[in-house]
Amino acid sequence: MIFTDPIFLFVFLPIVLVAFYATASHFGRNYALALLFVASIIFYIPHSMMSVILLLIALAVNFSVAMIITKMDDQDKNRRSIYLFGQFYNIASLCYFKYKIVTLLLGPKSGLIVDIAGIAIPAGISFYTFHQAAFLADAYAREKNVTQFLGRLGSIKSVFSAFCRYGAFVSFFPQLIIGPITYLSEFNPQIQSKRFLRLNPIDLAVGLTFISIGMFKKVVLADNLAPTVDVVFSAANVGAEIHPVQAWIGALAYMAQLYFDFSGYSDMALGLARMFGLRYPINFFSPFKANGIIDYYRRWHMTLTRVIARFLYTPLSVAGTRYSMFNRLAPIPAHLLSLWLPMLVNFQIIGLWHGALWTFSVFGLMHGFWYALETEVRASKWYKSVRKTTSPLVIGFIERAVFFLPLCLSLAMFRSESVAGGFHLFGQMFGTSFDAPSAFNMREPVVTLAVAFSIIYLCPNSVELMRRYRPAIMTYDNKSYGPAFLRELWRPGWIQAAAISGLVLASLYYVSRQPPFLYQGF
Amino acid sequence: MARPEHFASVAESPPPHSTGFRLTDTRWRAARPMILAAALITFLYLLLASVVIAVDPHNVYRWGANPRIEPDDTPRDMVIDWIDVATKDPSFNTFLVGSSITAMYSPEYLKAILGPETRAVNLSYGGPRPKDRDLVLDRLIDNPGVQHVILTFDWTYMVGPDVANSGFPTFLYDGDITNDLRMVNLPTIRKTFEIMSGKLTYDNPDDAEYQTYVKNMYVKFQRPSEIAKLGRMIERNRKDIDAKSGKDCHSFRSVNEQLVPDVRSLSGRGVRVDILFPIESYAFYYVRQNDISPTLLDEQMIARRCLVDAVSDLSGVRVFALDGDPTVAGDLANFREVGHAYDPAILQRFVSAMKTGKDRITRANFATYERDIRNAVKEYRIANSFPIHEN
Amino acid sequence: MSEQNVILEKITAIIRDLFDEYDGPVTMETTANDVAQWDSLSHVRLMVMIEMELGVHFSTSEMQSFKNLGDLVNAAAKQVG
Numbered sequence: 001m002i003f004t005d006p007i008f009l010f011v012f013l014p015i016v017l018v019a020f021y022a023t024a025s026h027f028g029r030n031y032a033l034a035l036l037f038v039a040s041i042i043f044y045i046p047h048s049m050m051s052v053i054l055l056l057i058a059l060a061v062n063f064s065v066a067m068i069i070t071k072m073d074d075q076d077k078n079r080r081s082i083y084l085f086g087q088f089y090n091i092a093s094l095c096y097f098k099y100k101i102v103t104l105l106l107g108p109k110s111g112l113i114v115d116i117a118g119i120a121i122p123a124g125i126s127f128y129t130f131h132q133a134a135f136l137a138d139a140y141a142r143e144k145n146v147t148q149f150l151g152r153l154g155s156i157k158s159v160f161s162a163f164c165r166y167g168a169f170v171s172f173f174p175q176l177i178i179g180p181i182t183y184l185s186e187f188n189p190q191i192q193s194k195r196f197l198r199l200n201p202i203d204l205a206v207g208l209t210f211i212s213i214g215m216f217k218k219v220v221l222a223d224n225l226a227p228t229v230d231v232v233f234s235a236a237n238v239g240a241e242i243h244p245v246q247a248w249i250g251a252l253a254y255m256a257q258l259y260f261d262f263s264g265y266s267d268m269a270l271g272l273a274r275m276f277g278l279r280y281p282i283n284f285f286s287p288f289k290a291n292g293i294i295d296y297y298r299r300w301h302m303t304l305t306r307v308i309a310r311f312l313y314t315p316l317s318v319a320g321t322r323y324s325m326f327n328r329l330a331p332i333p334a335h336l337l338s339l340w341l342p343m344l345v346n347f348q349i350i351g352l353w354h355g356a357l358w359t360f361s362v363f364g365l366m367h368g369f370w371y372a373l374e375t376e377v378r379a380s381k382w383y384k385s386v387r388k389t390t391s392p393l394v395i396g397f398i399e400r401a402v403f404f405l406p407l408c409l410s411l412a413m414f415r416s417e418s419v420a421g422g423f424h425l426f427g428q429m430f431g432t433s434f435d436a437p438s439a440f441n442m443r444e445p446v447v448t449l450a451v452a453f454s455i456i457y458l459c460p461n462s463v464e465l466m467r468r469y470r471p472a473i474m475t476y477d478n479k480s481y482g483p484a485f486l487r488e489l490w491r492p493g494w495i496q497a498a499a500i501s502g503l504v505l506a507s508l509y510y511v512s513r514q515p516p517f518l519y520q521g522f
Numbered sequence: 523m524a525r526p527e528h529f530a531s532v533a534e535s536p537p538p539h540s541t542g543f544r545l546t547d548t549r550w551r552a553a554r555p556m557i558l559a560a561a562l563i564t565f566l567y568l569l570l571a572s573v574v575i576a577v578d579p580h581n582v583y584r585w586g587a588n589p590r591i592e593p594d595d596t597p598r599d600m601v602i603d604w605i606d607v608a609t610k611d612p613s614f615n616t617f618l619v620g621s622s623i624t625a626m627y628s629p630e631y632l633k634a635i636l637g638p639e640t641r642a643v644n645l646s647y648g649g650p651r652p653k654d655r656d657l658v659l660d661r662l663i664d665n666p667g668v669q670h671v672i673l674t675f676d677w678t679y680m681v682g683p684d685v686a687n688s689g690f691p692t693f694l695y696d697g698d699i700t701n702d703l704r705m706v707n708l709p710t711i712r713k714t715f716e717i718m719s720g721k722l723t724y725d726n727p728d729d730a731e732y733q734t735y736v737k738n739m740y741v742k743f744q745r746p747s748e749i750a751k752l753g754r755m756i757e758r759n760r761k762d763i764d765a766k767s768g769k770d771c772h773s774f775r776s777v778n779e780q781l782v783p784d785v786r787s788l789s790g791r792g793v794r795v796d797i798l799f800p801i802e803s804y805a806f807y808y809v810r811q812n813d814i815s816p817t818l819l820d821e822q823m824i825a826r827r828c829l830v831d832a833v834s835d836l837s838g839v840r841v842f843a844l845d846g847d848p849t850v851a852g853d854l855a856n857f858r859e860v861g862h863a864y865d866p867a868i869l870q871r872f873v874s875a876m877k878t879g880k881d882r883i884t885r886a887n888f889a890t891y892e893r894d895i896r897n898a899v900k901e902y903r904i905a906n907s908f909p910i911h912e913n
Numbered sequence: 914m915s916e917q918n919v920i921l922e923k924i925t926a927i928i929r930d931l932f933d934e935y936d937g938p939v940t941m942e943t944t945a946n947d948v949a950q951w952d953s954l955s956h957v958r959l960m961v962m963i964e965m966e967l968g969v970h971f972s973t974s975e976m977q978s979f980k981n982l983g984d985l986v987n988a989a990a991k992q993v994g
Contacts, residue, residue, distance in 0.1 A: 006571070006703040010564050046700065141974050201546075201553035208560045227688065231813075240812040241758075314957065315973045321961045339954060375954060384934075435751055437809060477946065497555035504563055512691055512707045 001043050002516055003268045004219050004507070009211075012043065013272070020276055024197035030161045032197055036276070037167035040176055044123070047177075051122035054097065055171060061089050062132040063166045066139040067159070070150055083140045090133045098125050099356045123520055124177040126353055130307050131170055131181050137311070138184055145188040165191070174272035178265050178519040180283040180303040186473050187278075196277055203277050205492040206469045210271025212500035212507075213462050218264030219507040221452050223515060225257040228445040229415070236428065237421035241436035247428040249445055251412040256452035258411060259288060261518045262301070267462050270472055282472035286461045288407075289481040291399040293370045294378070296407070302475040308350055316342035339375060344368040354414075354522045359422055363414040370406055396481075458483060465490045571706045579713040580705065581606045582694050587717045591643060595726050596628045599647045602654075602690050603710070604724060608643045609661040615639075615669040619658055620646035621676045623800045623862055626736070627873065635873045640670070651678050652776035653686035657695040659784040663791070670794045672876065673785075675829060675841075677800075677814060677861075680821055683776045740858035744908045749854060753904040756808040763808060764900050767817035771828035782832045789836040796876045797833065799826060799843035799883070801868065803851050804895075804902040806860040819899055823892050826883075834885040841883045842875045844868065846891045848898055855908040916993065917941075920967065920986050927962050931955060941983035967993060 001008040016039045024032040044052055065086030072079045098121050139146045149169075150162050169187050170176075190196055232250025235242055242250070266284040273280050287300035297305045320337035323329075329337070344365070351364020377383050387395060409426060416422030463471050464480050468489055490496060578586025580603050589607050591597060593614075597604060608614060618624055618632065624646045632642040645658060662668050678685075686692050693701040713724075742748065771778070788795050811818040826843075833839045845851040850868055858864035863872075875881040883891055925939040932950040937943075945951040951959075960976045963969070963985070969992040979985045 005701065006567065006706065007700050010567050010571075010703070014564060137974070141978075201550045201557065204560075205553035205556035208556050235813040238811075238813060238815055241755075309953070310977060314953070314977060317954070317957045318961070318973050318976065321957045322964075325958075325961050325965060338957065379954075435754055437751075437755070437812070439813065492553050492556045494555045497559040500556065501559045501563060508563075508567070509708065512693075512704050513688075514693075514701075514704055515688075 001046055002514065002520070003211075003265070003272070004215055005514055006508075006511055008043075009215075012039075013275075017275060021197075021199045024199075029191065029197060030164065033168040033191065034161070034164035036172055037164050040168070040171040040173040043173040044171065044176060047123040048120065051125075054093070054122050054125070055128065058090070058093060058128065058132060059163075059167055059170060062086055062136055062170075063163050065089075066136055066146065066166075067150060067153060067162075070139055070142075070147060071153070079140075083136065086136045087133060090129050090136070094126060094129045097122055121521075126522060127179045127181060128170055128176060130304070131179075133311070134181065134307055135170070135184055143185060145184045148192065149184055149188045172273070172278075174269045174276075175280060178262075178269070178517060178522075179301075180266070180269065180281050180475075181307050182281055182303065186281055190278055198277070200277060202469065202492070203274050206466055206471055207271040207273075207275035209466065209490065209492075209496070209500055210267045210274065210462060210471065212271075212503040214264040214267030214269075214271060215507045216264070216503040217260040217267065218517065219510050219513075220503075221448065221455075222257045222260035222264060222518075223510065223513060224448050225253040225260075225445065225452065226515065228440055229254045229257050231440045233415055233417060233421070233425070235439055236425035237417040239421075239424055240439075241433040242425070242428040242431075242439060243433055243436045244429060244431055246436075246439050246442070247425060247431075249442065249449065251408055251425065251429060252449055252453075253445055254415045255288070255408055255411050256449060256456070258415070258518060259456060260452065263461075265517045265519060270463075274471065279470070279473055281475045282463055283475070284461075285463060285476075285478045286456075286481065288456050289400075290403065291396060291481075292374050292378075292403050293367060293407075294374055296403070297371070298476040299478060304350065304353070306475055308346060308353075312349055313342050313346040316345060335376070340372045343372040343375075347371060358419045359413055359416050362419050362422070363410055366406070366410045366413065370410075567706065570711055571703055573718075574706050574710055574714045575702070577714045577717055579710060579717050580604060580694060581610055582702075587722060589713075589717055589722045589724065592723050592726070593641065593643075594628065594630055595724065596625075596644050596729070597724060598625045598644075598727060598732065600724075600727055601645050602647050602687075603694070603705075605645065605658055605661055605695065607724070608645060609658075609665050609668075611643075612667045614641050614643045615667055616642040616672070617662055617668060617670070618642060618644045618646060618672045619655070619662070620644070620672070620674040620798075621650050621678075621800075622646070622648040623676075624672075624674055624798070626732075626869065632873060635870070636670075636877055646674075647687075647690075649678065649687050649689075650676060651681060651685045651687045651690070652683050652780055654690040654692060655679075656683070656780040656784065657692060659780075659788075661695070662793075663784065663787045668788070668791075668793050670796070671788055673795065673797045675781075675797050675799055675826065677810070677818070677822060679776050679781060680774065680815065680825060681776065683779050685776075736858060736864065739862075740864045743858050744855070744906070749904065749906050749908075752805055752809065752854075752860070755812075756805060756902065756904060759808045759811060762816060763811065764819060764896060765817050767815070767820040767824070769817075769821055769824050771824070771831070773821075774825050774828060777825060777829055777832070781829070785833055785839055786836060789833075789839050792838065794838045795833075795836075795840070797829070797839070797841045798872065799841065799845065800861065801844045801850060801856075801863040801872065802861045803845075803854055803857050804848075804899045805854060805904070807899050808902070809860045819896065823896060827888055827892060830883055830885055830888050840876075840879075842872070842881050843883045843891065844872060844875070844881055846894045851895075852898060852902065852905055854904065854906040916990050917986050920989050920993065921982070923966055924963055924982065924986065924989075927959065927966060931959055931962065939982070941981065941986060943982045944980070963989065969993060 001012060003009070016035075019039070020032055020035055023035045041052060041056075044055065065082055069079050069083050069086075072082070100121075135146075149165065151158060153159050153162060169182075169184065175182065229250060232242065232246060233254070236247075236250075263284050266282075270280055270282070281303050283301060283303050285299040285302070287296050290296040290299050317338055320339075320342055321334075324334035324337045345368075347368030348361065348364040351360040351362075351367070354360045412425055413419070413422040416425060460480070460482065468491065575583070576586060579589060581587075581589055589604075590611055590613075591604060591608055601608070608617070616632065616636070618627060620627075624644070625648070627644055627646075629642040629644060632644075633640045636642070650658075659671075659673075662671055691705065693704050785795050785797070807819040807822070815821055830841055833841065850856060850863075854860075856863055856865040856868055863869060871881070921939075921941065928935070928939055928948075932948050932955070934950055935948045937947060945956065957976070960971055964971060967989050969989050971988065975988060979988070
């Protein structure tokens with residue numbers, strides 16, 4: 001199911017909510033979590049039965065490995081091997097089912113194993129795999145939440161109920177398909193808390209507000225920009241002449257579409273979880289207001305940034321730094337080893353995490369170089385002295401101006417159907433095809449774009465709006481940018497209720513049009 | 523990434539609140555507007571949904587009302603919601619399954635040319651794609667009253683079999699009932715209440731508006747500045763116009779997996795099937811190679827050849843084309859857009875062909891047809907006999 | 914306790930050298946948030962410099978798990994002692 005589908009919002013969600021709080025008050029925590037697990041599997045079934053089976057196998061493998069390495073003694077030599085087996089399973093299933101490694105290596109027509117890989121990519125596989133890989137790493141490091149979460153595991157019954165808790169942790173439907181990728185240290189304290197399971201009406205009000213805002217962003221803003229984006233990018237892919245103004249509208253429309261699609265999803269995920277009394281790590285915090293690519297990645301898909309930094313960038317950078325410091329390398333090779341190389345690898349993986357496409361690879365390369373370059377500039381004496389002598393307002397403006405163009409171009413590459421198509425679009429944006437036939441009617445997309453970018457730059461994001469109710473676990477410390485006088489505080493009242501009703505009704509106007517979220521493809 | 527997050531302060535767990543009765547009470551009071559609003563919207567939506575599904579205004583279920591399209595009605599783009607209304611109606615025997623290029627044909631027009639026994643309905647809508655086309659044809663295959671199906675073979679058959687027109691309500695016609703709630707939109711709700719008040723027929727969309735739209739399009743297209751712009755484009759694209767695509771009959775999956783099997787089923791049931799190749803101007807290939815495919819001409823010719831090959835031996839199946847004739851496809855005065863004919867005489871000739879059997883394309887004459895078009899397109903210089911000049 | 918003090922003193926010297934713009938106090942409670950220059954890149958450099966100075970070794974996950982300087986000093990003290 002997808003969040004914007006009426007059968008989810010008006011049938012599935014109310015039933016699960018009532019069942020959850022009824023189970024919670026009559027049977028307690030374990031049963032309530034088991035109910036969430038079962039409901040999440042039902043939520044997942046429409047994506048395909050094969051995906052459900054694969055998810056259950058992945059849960060069983062990771063849970064067993066975590067259980068075994070938690071019980072094992074530190075001295076036991078097999079502990080590490082069992083842990084590595086678990087991680088190998090995660091990486092291998094990702095490579096097999098998401099990247100179709102077998103198909104890539106052997107070609108599309110080479111027999112039976114290929115046919116298994118030939119099924120559609122299981123929805124959410126890259127999200128739940130990272131989720132579980134992080135959990136296994138915590139279990140291996142004996143993070144204290146893991147032991148508490150798994151419990152005593154003395155009897156079959158206790159193992160089964162621990163498995164259901166684990167199933168709820170990984171596959172809870174608000175975050176199963178598109179994240180946020182959550183750590184157990186964020187989930188476990190909440191379900192251990194006495195407040196969990198108690199119906200708090202404020203949770204419902206906050207949750208409903210998030211769901212309404214998110215739905216509006218996705219259904220009204222993002223989906224209304226989608227047709228323009230599709231026209232421009234498919235034209236670019238076949239090498240069409242595109243009027244420069246229309247090429248720019250296409251690229252900008254994609255920026256706004258991707259923004260509101262993911263932002264809308266993230267809001268809905270936070271809101272849905274909150275209705276069950278759970279807070280999730282924030283994944284999206286006004287990324288286009290960032291003052292550079294470094295700031296951007298602390299605001300865009302933050303839980304992915306954080307998990308990849310933890311498992312990939314930091315170990316690589318530590319190794320590079322150790323090597324260069326022990327060998328007293330000159331500053332330039334030392335920087336290459338401790339910053340540039342780890343950064344390029346990091347972003348290549350972030351790019352390819354979205355799928356095995358050259359456009360993602362080029363996107364990763366662009367962002368890797370950019371990130372490393374910005375790190376160098378910000379560390380330079382020149383930048384520091386400029387920053388001391390210039391007004392922060394001017395600096396903030398210049399930084400955002402410098403940030404915008406490469407961001408627009410790199411996201412256009414990200415969306416392009418081929419690398420050549422991406423470069424062709426760049427050519428048309430800066431080209432002179434003023435004679436090109438008009439590819440679309442401009443009035444509506446231009447108005448939508450104006451509204452979209454005004455919201456992006458002027459309005460507070462939904463977490464800022466609701467900050468009184470601590471709507472999310474902060475993944476990074478982020479500054480709030482933008483006009484402070486517009487950063488009104490939200491509280492549940494009649495006016496706000498009318499406002500969210502307006503948002504929902506506007507979204508329901510488009511109820512017949514339900515394209516999936518963009519990130520569902522990743 | 524810039525700051526080691528574990529070194530930063532970790533998100534604090536919520537401070538303990540007393541959950542005494544009074545506090546809970548104030549919370550309920552505070553949250554009441556939101557919860558009421560949500561409950562109200564949910565209730566109203568489900569109520570409307572039950573009414574809509576019980577009444578079944580699009581006739582997709584076995585129960586509910588039996589709405590119908592008037593025999594003289596041309597619903598055009600609105601027809602996408604009413605496919606079942608038309609195909610479950612035993613009073614129709616002729617179905618025109620077309621696209622924007624056939625949207626202008628009214629049932630009376632078809633009857634006047636094809637004969638008095640023709641009881642036609644026009645199921646043309648703009649921009650059909652293989653998946654929705656397949657759903658429409660499946661419905662015709664299930665309908666025992668069908669005697670004659672007229673199909674357009676649009677360029678959109680070049681795309682894959684899973685591609686659907688983004689505005690087409692596939693959720694109404696697929697087997698999945700869980701997505702049917704999506705039909706509860708404003709027009710459907712309005713229609714439901716109309717049906718409940720006794721009005722079982724569908725409103726004729728404004729024909730005058732459509733005529734004006736088409737006419738304006740024609741006038742705009744015929745401006746000398748537009749034609750000159752087109753001429754420059756043709757010259758820019760000339761060098762690649764007959765580039766080879768490297769495709770063969772296996773390349774067109776939608777044709778092989780959907781269209782041909784559907785036509786075969788209809789033919790097997792004794793239904794007459796007439797397939798029309800759209801009347802596209804020779805300029806069409808220069809303009810649309812820009813955004814459809816760089817090798818559009820080659821692909822279109824191969825796809826048409828494969829289709830003719832595949833359906834030639836089926837009984838009652840015929841293929842027609844007018845664009846082999848340079849006085850039709852070579853003169854832009856006949857068009858309101860490079861891919862849409864406007865001239866009433868040409869549009870009439872298209873329908874009459876099905877009666878007279880002229881302008882048929884068969885396996886025997888396809889090679890000539892293909893060679894004529896390839897040459898005509900390759901050698902095409904802009905030609906327009908339109909009399910009016912820009913003032 | 915004196916062991917910890919010695920280590921903190923050595924670390925303070927490294928911090929003063931690495932984060933030359935910072936002139937606030939360096940205590941067991943200091944965190945990365947207190948020091949503007951302390952980003953992920955300099956965090957890694959700091960860790961490796963401390964490793965070299967004290968002759969200790971931190972695992973990557975250890976480096977990311979310290980909540981403040983106190984955690985770091987205690988972890989180093991365990992290895993030195």
